[in-house]
Amino acid sequence: DSGVTQTPKHLITATGQRVTLRCSPRSGDLSVYWYQQSLDQGLQFLIQYYNGEERAKGNILERFSAQQFPDLHSELNLSSLELGDSALYFCASSVEQVGSYNEQFFGPGTRLTVL
Amino acid sequence: GDSVTQMEGPVTLSEEAFLTINCTYTATGYPSLFWYVQYPGEGLQLLLKATKADDKGSNKGFEATYRKETTSFHLEKGSVQVSDSAVYFCALNTNAGKSTFGDGTTLTVKP
Numbered sequence: 001d002s003g004v005t006q007t008p009k010h011l012i013t014a015t016g017q018r019v020t021l022r023c024s025p026r027s028g029d030l031s032v033y034w035y036q037q038s039l040d041q042g043l044q045f046l047i048q049y050y051n052g053e054e055r056a057k058g059n060i061l062e063r064f065s066a067q068q069f070p071d072l073h074s075e076l077n078l079s080s081l082e083l084g085d086s087a088l089y090f091c092a093s094s095v096e097q098v099g100s101y102n103e104q105f106f107g108p109g110t111r112l113t114v115l
Numbered sequence: 116g117d118s119v120t121q122m123e124g125p126v127t128l129s130e131e132a133f134l135t136i137n138c139t140y141t142a143t144g145y146p147s148l149f150w151y152v153q154y155p156g157e158g159l160q161l162l163l164k165a166t167k168a169d170d171k172g173s174n175k176g177f178e179a180t181y182r183k184e185t186t187s188f189h190l191e192k193g194s195v196q197v198s199d200s201a202v203y204f205c206a207l208n209t210n211a212g213k214s215t216f217g218d219g220t221t222l223t224v225k226p
Contacts, residue, residue, distance in 0.1 A: 002158065033214065042218040043159075043204060056213040090158055102208065103149065106158035 003027065004107035006091050012113045018079040021110045025072055025093030031055070032074040033094070033104060034066055038087040049074055081114045088112075117142040121205050121217035128195055128224050136190040136220045138179075138205035146207040148172075148181050148188040153202040153219070162190075162203070195224045 003026035013019055025032050034046040036059075045058035049068035060066075063081075068074040078085060088111050092104035122137040140148065147166040151159040163172030168183035177192045188205060205217040 002160065004158075035216075043216045045214050045216065048213070058213070092159075102147075103161045103164055104159075104214065106151075106160065108158050 002105040002107065004091060004093050004105050006089075006107035006110050008110060009108070010111050010113075012115065013081060014115055015081055015083060017081050017114075018077065019081065019112065021076040021078070021089050021091075021112075023074045023076070023091030023093075023107060025074070025091075026105050029093035029095055029105070030072065031094045031096065031102070032068055032072070033092040034060075034074070034076050035090040035092065036087045037090060037109070038084075043090075046076070078112070083114050086112055086114045117146070117207060117209060117213065117215040119205050119207055119215050119217040121203075121220050123218075123220070125221040125223060128222070130197055130224055130226055131194045132224075134190070134192040134195045134199075134222070136203055136205075136222070138188045138190065138217060140186050140188065140205070140207050140215075142207055142209060142215075144210055146209050148179070149206045149208070150177070150179055150188070150190050151204040151206060151216075153204065155201070159204060195222070197224045197226055200224045 005024045030051045033048045036044045046060040048056040066076045088109045090109045092106045094102040094104045118141045149164045150162040152162045153159045163174040165172040165181035171180045202219045204219045
């Protein structure tokens with residue numbers, strides 16, 4: 001158990017809909033990362049937040065947005081869903097922002113299926 | 116931009132065979148390098164890391180050495196077990212906090 005929790009575990013929805021994925025980082029971790037893992041594109045870094053502020057952005061679509069709240073939990077919002085958005089979405093956390101040596105602790109993931 | 120290139124899989128080995136999974140990277144500055152492992156149905160977990168050139172990371176019999184001159188961080192294990200069957204990801208972190216992962220290499224170890 002990494003200490004990172006994600007809800008829900010599974011989510012099934014229809015095209016055009018909007019969903020929210022939630023992540024609670026390990027106690028004491030200030031950084032939260034979001035990743036998308038699909039069969040054809042591997043593990044893609046989406047976005048990172050540090051202590052409530054956006055810190056780094058990866059291959060995140062404009063239809064997706066995220067935020068980190070004062071209690072440090074984070075939410076990833078996916079809107080106007082398409083079939084191709086079906087994937088595993090992972091959240092990870094780490095202690096700090098600065099310093100490249102920080103390992104990330106991954107949650108168990110949310111499996112999103114868009115029908 | 117930053118990138119990580121891993122040996123393509125899948126890799127199938129017999130128990131007690133020697134394992135090498137190649138990883139090379141491109142990055143500005145001096146990144147830290149990581150190997151993560153993902154067992155079926157689970158999230159990724161750190162296997163080992165190295166934060167500067169010539170560092171060797173090791174864990175559970177796995178090793179990898181940070182080679183700046185060849186920009187490589189190859190994963191090795193002398194004798195694999197069935198329980199090592201998983202997907203292995205090479206990754207780098209930059210000082211800016213951005214993480215880049217390789218595509219993952221699936222390892223299957225047969226008894």
